[in-house]
Amino acid sequence: MKKRKHDDHDEHIDESWLIPYADLLTLLLALFIVLYAASSTDARKFERMSEAFSAAFNSGAGILDNPAIIKSGEQSQQKIDDEKKTNTDQHEDTESNLQELIKKEQEDLEKLKQQLDQYIKKNGLSSDLETKLNQSQLMITISDNALFASGSDALKSDSIELAAAISKMLEPYTGYEIVVSGHTDNQPIRTQSFKSNWDLSSSRAIRFMDVLLENNKLKPERFSAIGYGEYRPVASNDTTAGRGKNRRVEVSIIRKYVDSSNVQQIPATPKQ
Template sequence: MKKRGGGEPEKDNKERWLITYSDLITLLLIFFVVMYTLSKIDANKYYAIASSLAKTMGGSQSIMDNAGAAIVPGAAREKSNEQGMPESVEQRNMESIKRQIQDYIDKNGLSGKVTVAIEERGVVVSFQDVVLFPLGVADLNPSSTQIVDKIGAILHQTNNYIRVEGHTDNLPIRTSKFPSNWELSLARAASVVHRLIEYSGIPAERLSATGYGEYRPRRPNDSDANRQQNRRVDIVVLRTKFEGAEPAAVTGQPQPVNQPNKE
């Protein structure tokens, strides 16, 4: 090697590339650690923390009201319902309600007579009429009250609106009490509503009763077996996005006063 200025000869450092290589490997390791950490973000926990901080600081529900697209899939701000709850949280709540009711059905031998499912409109608990009512009657069987009370205790966990729907088959009914299937189906729905209010403690403002008569059949009314499927009462836990279809209550209004009957 040549000497510089008469000094010692320069050393040919052939391993200098190792420094650059090790720096690159270190940066790649850090990059993948960061990406792995971001992939484990729980969007619901993030939402809850963000909402809590925003409320504490007197701000809005969201820390980033005009946030752009998220880098990590799934970490974007999730669509919320009218109550400010992420829709995935409401879905998990409904799945929990369905699971509890299904466990009760299985443990008490009610399969085939009581069913529960999650539909687009919410959780639907369906009772065949023989479980709750004698034929052509709107008063609950004494043996059925325990079933309604147990399921009502599970439904008490949710703050969603609950609609009770009465259904009949197409066989005509004409009695002094029920001139048509409309009245029978509505009276049955109302009986279940009263039971849920009085014994399950569900607030009355969250409940409604609807009578569909013979006009929402599950099966064609062409056999006894199909007509049996159509005679039913459904309890529907409505998803929040459908609450807009329910009439809104005006707060601050005076409560009705019971007036004495006029002779």
């Protein structure tokens, strides 16, 4: 009888050590998962490993006992993929809309330039006016001889007519910023009205802008005037012809949209 009891005791070996052993294996597995995920650059793998690691610690269940972890990871990745596709589609739509706006703006400015060039040719002003369209603006350059008497900011009668014609052509383009800038040569000036070329260039820009804005169909909030004095020359001040080119008023219609793929480097200002 004693031997029988002893045999029964041998058949019921204490297996409680399996519980901490299983937990230890789970923790080791989770550690290896983390190490693997940290060394991987694959976003999908990292997402799955992260969720598996979280489930292992929070639920206490073995990873292989919970196949829903993998399914959840796949669903999360699908969500990420869907968001990426949505963002890509939105970006393409935005880019497409931008290209349409750029195209429309280019057509508008080319049309305005053509009108200005026709006016210049019709009135024999080719030596006094010039238009140039680039990636930042449409610029109308007017020689000071066509606008002012020497050392004065009072517009000639012909220049008033010119300013009125330009303002009329600007009517359909009220959404653009218009900058009127005055420039002089490097010959010093000091009179009762103007103590420097800064004063003269600024006043000339403002006087010409005043005539443009006599057209009440234009928006004054879109206009600004600035004087650069002698500091933005387009030619050498060492010759009479060069100084004549530097004395000018510029009316710039500023682009609202810029196609970065076509932006060119702005040429350096000519040295005097």
